[in-house]
Each structure stands twice: as C-alpha cells, then as structure tokens.
Amino acid sequence: MKKFITAVAMSLGILTAGVITQAPQVEASAPAKYLQDTTTETFVVLSVTADGYLDCKPVNPNVEGGYILDNDGKYKLGDIVEITYWNDDIIESHKLTGKALSSVENKYGSYINSLMDESIAEDAYERTVYNKQIKNLEKVSANTTKVNHTVKEKNVTIALKNHxxxxxxxxLQAQKLVNGKWKNLDWYDFGFLTSGEKVYAKHSIKNDFNSKKGTYRYKVTTINYDLMGNEFKEKVSYTGKVILK
Structure with missing residues (x-):
C-alpha cells in the first residue's frame, strides 16, 4: 500500500492511492497555424487494458507506437480507426467503414489478423495466470497497536499486512459501539497493499474520532480485482476494540 487515503463515506466511488495509470488521449483542438503538422494514422482496436481503456495498434507494420482511447462505447474490439493527432493530442478520430475500410483490409489484412491473434493469445494467457493466482484470497491481517487510548492522544494506529x-x-471502515450495536462512522480509509507489504494506518483522534469517548473497531475488507479493475472477490474481518477514554 503506497498510501492510505481517508474519505468521507458519502463520496462517489472508491478512492485509490498509489496507482499510476496511463491516461487516455482526449480529442483536442490544434492551433490553426499547426494544422499542417498533424499526423493521420490508422489503428486497430486490439484489447481492453486493465484499467478499462482501449489499446490500439497501427495497422501499418512500419509505424511504431499506439494509442489509448476511452472505452465509451464509440469503438469495439476489432474496429479499424483513423486517428489524426498533433503533439500527441488526438484532434479527430473515426471508425472506418465501406470503401475506406475495404482498402485498409486489402492492404494490411494479414498483418491486422496477426495482431488480433497475438492479442487474443496474450489475453488468454494473462487470464489463466491471473485466475490461478487469485483463487485463494486471504484476509489482510489488521491489528490495533493498543486497546486503550485517551482523547488527548494524537492517533489510533492499525498495523496491516498483506499475506x-x-x-x-x-x-478500513471505522465503527462505534452504540447501544450494543456497531454503527459506521461517516468516513473510511482505503489503499492498496502489494504482496507481503506491511504498513501502519494512522487516524487522528481529534479529526477522525472528534475526540469522543467510546468503544470503536474497524471493519476490514480485503478486495481482489479482475483484469478489468472490477471487484472480483472480497473478504471481511474485524479488528479488536479501540477504547477512547
């Protein structure tokens, strides 16, 4: 886990930390004086990346590189897309159809097919390896460093390790014991742990617990993700009690 981020429970979605992904190219407008410097190439949509974007490769074997496009329903796997770009920004993109598509397929058809076959084989291999790897999900161990705290102390600390x-x-969803029932506080902490990684998550008694006396604990959810970045499996456990006096 590179860093834990504390978030209000009402926030949209799950906040992630420590993950760097390649941002997709977005369509932009080039200054008129630079339009003569734009480049147009033709790409085939090969696969969906782990973070949900479309990976495109040139249909011309003499052209290097590729583009990452938003997976917004505009294109699907196997589509042939013509992209005009300037300074690495996409100016315009569209799917080829009709005579334009036939022309590209006649010229580069065998190479496009080899790209598609290679992509399918790589995807199948990655999924096989990944499915074997995630078959047995273990709960992350989470333990409070001590039980009793005073409201004048600085932090509550949780030791975490990914096995x-x-x-x-x-x-980490903080909970308070109220009239014999555990109630979620209006914030949670989320992050990623690499294999074998151990970290200490610290939460401010003043800011996170509002310096209020009581009995608390954490609901700990260990979450696994599939190759598309979607939640695949999760397991829940609870820490021991934290008592603020």
Whole structure:
C-alpha cells in the first residue's frame, strides 16, 4: 500500500492511492497555424487494458507506437480507426467503414489478423495466470497497536499486512459501539497493499474520532480485482476494540 487515503463515506466511488495509470488521449483542438503538422494514422482496436481503456495498434507494420482511447462505447474490439493527432493530442478520430475500410483490409489484412491473434493469445494467457493466482484470497491481517487510548492522544494506529502473493485493496471502515450495536462512522480509509507489504494506518483522534469517548473497531475488507479493475472477490474481518477514554 503506497498510501492510505481517508474519505468521507458519502463520496462517489472508491478512492485509490498509489496507482499510476496511463491516461487516455482526449480529442483536442490544434492551433490553426499547426494544422499542417498533424499526423493521420490508422489503428486497430486490439484489447481492453486493465484499467478499462482501449489499446490500439497501427495497422501499418512500419509505424511504431499506439494509442489509448476511452472505452465509451464509440469503438469495439476489432474496429479499424483513423486517428489524426498533433503533439500527441488526438484532434479527430473515426471508425472506418465501406470503401475506406475495404482498402485498409486489402492492404494490411494479414498483418491486422496477426495482431488480433497475438492479442487474443496474450489475453488468454494473462487470464489463466491471473485466475490461478487469485483463487485463494486471504484476509489482510489488521491489528490495533493498543486497546486503550485517551482523547488527548494524537492517533489510533492499525498495523496491516498483506499475506497474498498479489496486490489487494483494503478498506478500513471505522465503527462505534452504540447501544450494543456497531454503527459506521461517516468516513473510511482505503489503499492498496502489494504482496507481503506491511504498513501502519494512522487516524487522528481529534479529526477522525472528534475526540469522543467510546468503544470503536474497524471493519476490514480485503478486495481482489479482475483484469478489468472490477471487484472480483472480497473478504471481511474485524479488528479488536479501540477504547477512547
């Protein structure tokens, strides 16, 4: 886990930390004086990346590189797309159809087919390896460093360790014992732990617990993700009690 981020429970979605992904190219407008410097190439949509974007490769074997496009329903796997770009920004993109598509297929058809076959084989291999790897998800161990605290202390600290052989997401939901029932506080902490990684998550008694006396604990959710970045499996455990006096 590179860093834990505390979030208000009403926030949209799950906040992630420590993950760097390649941002997709977005369509932009080139200054008129630079339009003569734009480049147009033709690409085939080969696969969906782990973070949900479309990976495109040139249909011309003499052209290097590729583009990452938003997976917004505009294109699907196997589509042939013509992209005009300037300074690495996409100015315009569209799917080829009709005579334009036939022309590209006649010229580069065998190479496009080899790209598609290679992509399918790589995807199948990655999924096989990944499915074997995530078959047995273990709960992340989470333990309070001590039970009793005073409201004048600075932090509550939770020791976390990932016993899995792959990275997992960890959500810490703080709860308070109210009239014999555990109630969620209006914030949670989320981050990623790499295989074997151990970290200490610290939460401010003043800011996170509002310096209020009581009995608390954490609901700990260990989350696994599939190759598309979607939640695949999760397991829940609870820490011991934290008492603020």
């Amino acid at each position: 899995n052989k792959y990275e997992v997401g960890v959500e």
